[in-house]
Amino acid sequence: xxxxxxxxxxxxxxxxxxxxxxxxxxxxxxxxxxxxxxxxxxxxxxxxxxxxxxxxxxxxxxxxxxxxxxxxxxxxxxxxxxxxxxxxxxxxxxxxxxxxxx
Numbered sequence: 001x002x003x004x005x006x007x008x009x010x011x012x013x014x015x016x017x018x019x020x021x022x023x024x025x026x027x028x029x030x031x032x033x034x035x036x037x038x039x040x041x042x043x044x045x046x047x048x049x050x051x052x053x054x055x056x057x058x059x060x061x062x063x064x065x066x067x068x069x070x071x072x073x074x075x076x077x078x079x080x081x082x083x084x085x086x087x088x089x090x091x092x093x094x095x096x097x098x099x100x101x102x
Contacts, residue, residue: 003041005034 010029014021021029077090086093 002038003034005030005037009033 007026007030010026010033011021013033014026014029081087081090081092084092
């Protein structure tokens with residue numbers, strides 16, 4: 001038997017989601033959410049007894065690549081700091097912005 005959500009059902013869901021809905025939105029969502037729930041009811045009818053549970057649908061494993069350093073794209077310390085006014089021990093020196101009083 002198809003389920004049809006009421007206005008109060010939609011408003012309760014909206015409150016749980018901390019949403020404010022206009023009347024027009026409530027009317028649209030009543031229909032849309034009812035369709036979603038009814039679709040789940042259809043899915044419940046499917047025989048899945050022989051279907052093994054899965055956490056992946058692609059079957060891919062270990063898809064991360066090894067880290068590789070592209071030495072042609074690395075800046076030298078001198079190149080990286082060449083535009084700075086002050087450098088100390090290969091790091092940028094900037095003016096203090098926070099004092100102990102703050």
